[in-house]
Amino acid sequence: MMKLKLLLVSAIVLLFAGCTQETQNSLSRSLQNWTGTNGVLDIYAGDKLVHKFIQIDKLSTAKGTSDGGSRPYRYGYGIDDLNMNGQKDAGEKKVYFEFSDYSTSYIFYERN
Numbered sequence: 001m002m003k004l005k006l007l008l009v010s011a012i013v014l015l016f017a018g019c020t021q022e023t024q025n026s027l028s029r030s031l032q033n034w035t036g037t038n039g040v041l042d043i044y045a046g047d048k049l050v051h052k053f054i055q056i057d058k059l060s061t062a063k064g065t066s067d068g069g070s071r072p073y074r075y076g077y078g079i080d081d082l083n084m085n086g087q088k089d090a091g092e093k094k095v096y097f098e099f100s101d102y103s104t105s106y107i108f109y110e111r112n
Contacts, residue, residue: 037110041078044105053078053097054086059108072101
């Protein structure tokens, strides 16, 4: 049984190593989306933190319906951290949000 597991892991590693960088990134994002993340999105106005979303599973880039091209904004779902303390408090709910890739200063990171 142990040899079978080792063989399976080795095959997956070799398959992954043989993929292009873009395919590896896509597979990595799929795995991360499946397992979930504990993302935080900080929105800045200049050097001042003005909004925070927590417990974000993923950010997505909008795609055009007819042409499939990327749109200049990203979106996701997360807890609207109204007091920006990094915790879900009473009255803070999960919301849908969008922000521009061009005009929004932001940092997205995973909270452990």
